[in-house]
Amino acid sequence: MGRIALSQMRSGQRxxxxxLATHDRTILRKLRSLGIIPGVxxxxxxxxxxTVIEIGHTKVALDRRYAALIMVSSKN
Amino acid sequence: MQSxxxxxxPNVGKSVLFYRLTGNYVTVANYPGTTVEITKGQxxxxxxxxxxxxxxxxxxxxxxxEEEAVTRRLLWELVPDLVVHVVDAKNLPxxxxxxxxxxxAGFQVILVLNMMDEAEKAGVKIDxxxxxxxxxxxxxxxxxxHGCGLTALKREIFKLLAAxxxxxxxxxxxxxxxxxxxxxxxxxxxxxxxxxxxxxLEEDQEIIKLVHQKENKKAQECLAACLAQVKKQxxxxxxxFRLRQAEIMLAGVFRSVRRSQANRLEDLMLQPLGGFLLVVxxxxxxxYLIVGRFGAGYLVDLLEGVxxxxxxxxxxxxxxxxxxxxxxxxxxxxxxxxxxTLGLRYALGVILPIVxxxxxxxxxxxxxxxxxxxxxxxxxxxxxxxxxxxxxxxLTLGFGCGTMAVLVTRTLESTRERIIATFxxxxxxxxxxxxxxxLALLSAxxxxxxxxxxxVGGIFFISGKILNSLLPGQQVPFFLELPPLRFPAFSAxxxxxxxxxxxxxxxxxxxxxxxxxxLWFLQQTGLLQQISASLAPVMMFLGLPAQMGTxxxxxxxxxxxxxxxxxxxxxxxxxxxxxxxIAAVVLTLFLPCLAQLGIMIRERGLFFALLIAGSxxxxxxxxxxxxxxxxx
Numbered sequence: 001m002g003r004i005a006l007s008q009m010r011s012g013q014r015x016x017x018x019x020l021a022t023h024d025r026t027i028l029r030k031l032r033s034l035g036i037i038p039g040v041x042x043x044x045x046x047x048x049x050x051t052v053i054e055i056g057h058t059k060v061a062l063d064r065r066y067a068a069l070i071m072v073s074s075k076n
Numbered sequence: 077m078q079s080x081x082x083x084x085x086p087n088v089g090k091s092v093l094f095y096r097l098t099g100n101y102v103t104v105a106n107y108p109g110t111t112v113e114i115t116k117g118q119x120x121x122x123x124x125x126x127x128x129x130x131x132x133x134x135x136x137x138x139x140x141x142e143e144e145a146v147t148r149r150l151l152w153e154l155v156p157d158l159v160v161h162v163v164d165a166k167n168l169p170x171x172x173x174x175x176x177x178x179x180x181a182g183f184q185v186i187l188v189l190n191m192m193d194e195a196e197k198a199g200v201k202i203d204x205x206x207x208x209x210x211x212x213x214x215x216x217x218x219x220x221x222h223g224c225g226l227t228a229l230k231r232e233i234f235k236l237l238a239a240x241x242x243x244x245x246x247x248x249x250x251x252x253x254x255x256x257x258x259x260x261x262x263x264x265x266x267x268x269x270x271x272x273x274x275x276x277l278e279e280d281q282e283i284i285k286l287v288h289q290k291e292n293k294k295a296q297e298c299l300a301a302c303l304a305q306v307k308k309q310x311x312x313x314x315x316x317f318r319l320r321q322a323e324i325m326l327a328g329v330f331r332s333v334r335r336s337q338a339n340r341l342e343d344l345m346l347q348p349l350g351g352f353l354l355v356v357x358x359x360x361x362x363x364y365l366i367v368g369r370f371g372a373g374y375l376v377d378l379l380e381g382v383x384x385x386x387x388x389x390x391x392x393x394x395x396x397x398x399x400x401x402x403x404x405x406x407x408x409x410x411x412x413x414x415x416x417t418l419g420l421r422y423a424l425g426v427i428l429p430i431v432x433x434x435x436x437x438x439x440x441x442x443x444x445x446x447x448x449x450x451x452x453x454x455x456x457x458x459x460x461x462x463x464x465x466x467x468x469x470x471l472t473l474g475f476g477c478g479t480m481a482v483l484v485t486r487t488l489e490s491t492r493e494r495i496i497a498t499f500x501x502x503x504x505x506x507x508x509x510x511x512x513x514x515l516a517l518l519s520a521x522x523x524x525x526x527x528x529x530x531x532v533g534g535i536f537f538i539s540g541k542i543l544n545s546l547l548p549g550q551q552v553p554f555f556l557e558l559p560p561l562r563f564p565a566f567s568a569x570x571x572x573x574x575x576x577x578x579x580x581x582x583x584x585x586x587x588x589x590x591x592x593x594x595l596w597f598l599q600q601t602g603l604l605q606q607i608s609a610s611l612a613p614v615m616m617f618l619g620l621p622a623q624m625g626t627x628x629x630x631x632x633x634x635x636x637x638x639x640x641x642x643x644x645x646x647x648x649x650x651x652x653x654x655x656x657x658i659a660a661v662v663l664t665l666f667l668p669c670l671a672q673l674g675i676m677i678r679e680r681g682l683f684f685a686l687l688i689a690g691s692x693x694x695x696x697x698x699x700x701x702x703x704x705x706x707x708x
Contacts, residue, residue, distance in 0.1 A: 023309075025311075026140065028312065029135075029138075029140040030140065030555060031555075032135070032136075032315060033135040033140070034555060034557060035167070035170040037315070037316065037319065038316070039316070039319070046346060048348070049348050049452075049453070049455065049456045050452060050455055050456070050554065052346065052452070052558065056166075056167055056169060056170055057166040057167055057195075057198050057200065057332065058166075058167055058170070058557060058558075059557070059558040059560075060555070060556070060557055060558065061448070061451075061452040061455075061465075061554065061555065061556045061557075061558055062553075062554070062555050063455070063464070063553030063554040063555060065553045066553050066555055
C-alpha cells in the first residue's frame with residue numbers, strides 16, 4: 001500500500017482516494033460533481049492521451065493536471 | 077395550479093421525462109438576468125393540470141455554476157408542490173446525497189431511478205422497497221427510453237399532489253454544528269431552517285444577506301457565534317457527512333456485482349490513432365454522405381428544385397401577378413429578391429433540408445455517447461489553441477449552424493475560451509449550408525478540394541494558436557463524464573432534432589425575411605450595384621471578376637447566399653480553376669453571416685464582436701491575396 005497521485009498509477013491499477021491535494025474550491029467542487037472524493041475506490045483505465053478512470057459505475061475523463069491532485073492509496 | 081420541478085444531473089433522462097409528462101406544450105425562456113434556460117410545460121394527470129419545470133443540471137445546494145445557482149433560486153422562489161429527483165440508477169451512491177439535501181431542505185420528493193436497464197446490465201441490484209423505507213420518500217424505477225415505469229411514476233405523482241401536502245417531515249440527522257445553528261433561527265424561509273443554517277455556515281453570500289434581513293439581533297449573534305466555531309472547510313466536511321449518510325442508507329440495499337466492461341469500440345475511440353480513423357469515418361458518413369449527398373444534394377433538389385421551384389412558387393407567382401399590379405409591392409413579394417421567391421425559397425428549400433439532416437446526425441452522435449469521447453480524443457488537439465476537449469461541442473455544431481454554435485459556446489468555462497471559440501467559428505468553420513455548396517462546387521476538382529481543406533484547416537490552427545498566445549489567462553483543464561455507449565432511441569433523436577429545428581426557424585426565419593427585404597431595398601435604390609462596384613478593386617486585388625463583389629455582399633448577409641451566388645458564376649463559366657479556389661477560401665473565411673454577427677454582439681459584446689469580424693475580413697483578404705500570388 002503506497003500513497004501516490006492518480007497520475008502515477010498504471011492502467012488497470014485500483015486504489016482508494018485518500019486526499020485531494022488542493023484548496024481551490026472550484027477544483028474541489030468540480031471533482032466532487034464527478035464523484036471524486038476521499039474514501040471512494042477508483043480504477044485507472046487509461047493514461048494516454050489523457051486520464052480515464054472508473055469510479056463506481058461511471059467513467060470519467062480528466063486532464064493530467066487534475067489527476068496529479070488526486071492522491072490514492074494503491075493496491076497492486 | 078400545482079407545480080412540479082424536475083431535478084437531476086445532465087444525461088440522466090430528465091428531459092425525456094419532461095416531454096413524456098408535458099407532450100409538446102412547452103415554453104423555453106431565459107431565467108431573468110441570466111443566460112440559463114428554464115423549460116416550462118403543462119401536464120395533465122387524472123383530470124388535473126399542473127405546471128412542470130425542467131431545470132439545468134444540479135449537483136448540490138452549494139452551487140458552483142450559474143446553472144446550479146439558477147436551479148436553486150427557482151426552487152426558492154417557486155416552492156414547488158413536488159420535486160422529482162431523476163438519477164442514473166447505477167450511480168445511485170453518488171446521486172443520493174442530493175436527494176437527501178432536497179429532503180432536508182423541506183421538499184416533498186420522489187426519487188426516480190432511471191436507466192434501470194443499463195444498471196441491470198452493469199450488474200447492479202437495488203432493493204426498492206427497503207430503499208424507500210430508509211429514505212422516507214417514494215422510489216420509482218424506470219427506463220424512460222423504453223417507456224418503462226412511466227405509469228407507476230405518474231400514479232405516484234398524482235397520489236402525492238392529491239394529498240395537498242407540500243412540506244416534507246424532517247427526519248434526517250444533521251451535522252452537530254448545523255443543528256446548533258438551526259436552533260438560532262427564528263424566521264420562516266422557503267427552505268427548511270436546517271438548510272438555511274447549513275448554507276449560512278458555508279458562508280453562502282446570498283443566504284447570509286437574507287438571514288441578516290430576516291432575523292432579529294439575538295438570532296444573528298447566536299449565528300455569528302456558531303460561525304466563529306466553524307472550520308474553514310466545513311462545506312467539504314458536510315459533503316462527506318452526507319455521503320456517509322447515503323452510504324449507510326444504501327448498505328444492503330444497493331448491491332453491485334462488479335463486471336468489467338471491456339469494450340473494443342470504446343477503446344478505439346479513445347486511442348490517438350483509432351480516434352482519428354473514427355473521426356474520418358464519422359465525417360465521411362455523417363457530414364459527406366448524410367448531410368452533403370442526401371441533405372444538400374437529394375433533398376434540396378427535391379424541395380427547392382421540384383416542389384418549390386416547379387410547383388409552389390410558380391403557382392404563387394402566377395396568382396400574385398394576377399392580383400397585384402406590377403410595381404414595388406409585387407417585386408417585394410415575388411421579385412428577384414422577393415420575400416417569397418428568395419427568402420422563403422432559401423429558408424425552406426435549401427436551409428431546412430441541410431440544417432435538419434445535420435441536426436439529426438448531431439443528435440445521433442450526442443445520444444450515442446460518441447461526442448464526449450470525441451471531446452476526450454480531441455483534447456490534445458485543442459490544447460495548443462487554448463481550448464480543451466469540451467470546445468469540440470460548439471465547434472462541431474458550427475458545421476451545422478454557426479449562429480447556434482456561438483450560443484453553445486456558453487458551455488465553455490472561461491471567457492477566454494468563449495472568445496477563442498467564437499473567433500474560430502466566425503473565421504474558419506463553414507456552416508452546413510456553406511459547406512454543402514462548397515463541397516458540391518469543388519468536388520469536380522478533388523485537388524482544389526484538398527487544397528481548400530488544408531488552407532482552411534491551417535488557418536484554423538494558426539489563428540487559434542495566435543489567439544492563445546495573445547489573450548491573458550490559461551487554458552482550463554479538461555474534465556468530462558463519459559456516459560456508456562448506447563444505440564440511440566430513434567424517437568429521442570427526432571425529438572431533439574425537432575426542438576433544434578423549431579429554435580432555428582423561430583430565430584432564423586425572421587432574419588431571412590428581413591434580409592430579403594434589405595436586398596430588395598438595396599436593389600430598388602441602386603445601392604446594391606454601388607456597393608458591389610465599390611468592392612470591384614478588392615476583387616481585382618484578389619484576381620477575381622468584378623461580379624464576385626455581389627457574391628461577397630450576399631455572403632455577409634447569409635453565408636450560403638454567397639456560396640449559392642458563387643455556384644451561379646461557376647455555372648455561367650465566369651469563375652473557374654484557381655479563381656474558384658480563391659473565391660471558395662475567401663468566402664469561407666469571410667465575415668460571419670448577419671445572424672451570427674448579431675448573436676456574437678449579444679454574447680460577446682459589441683467590442684469583441686467587431687474585433688472578431690474585422691479580423692475575419694483581414695484574414696480572408698490576406699489569405700486570398702497570398703493564394704493568388706501562389707497560383708500565379
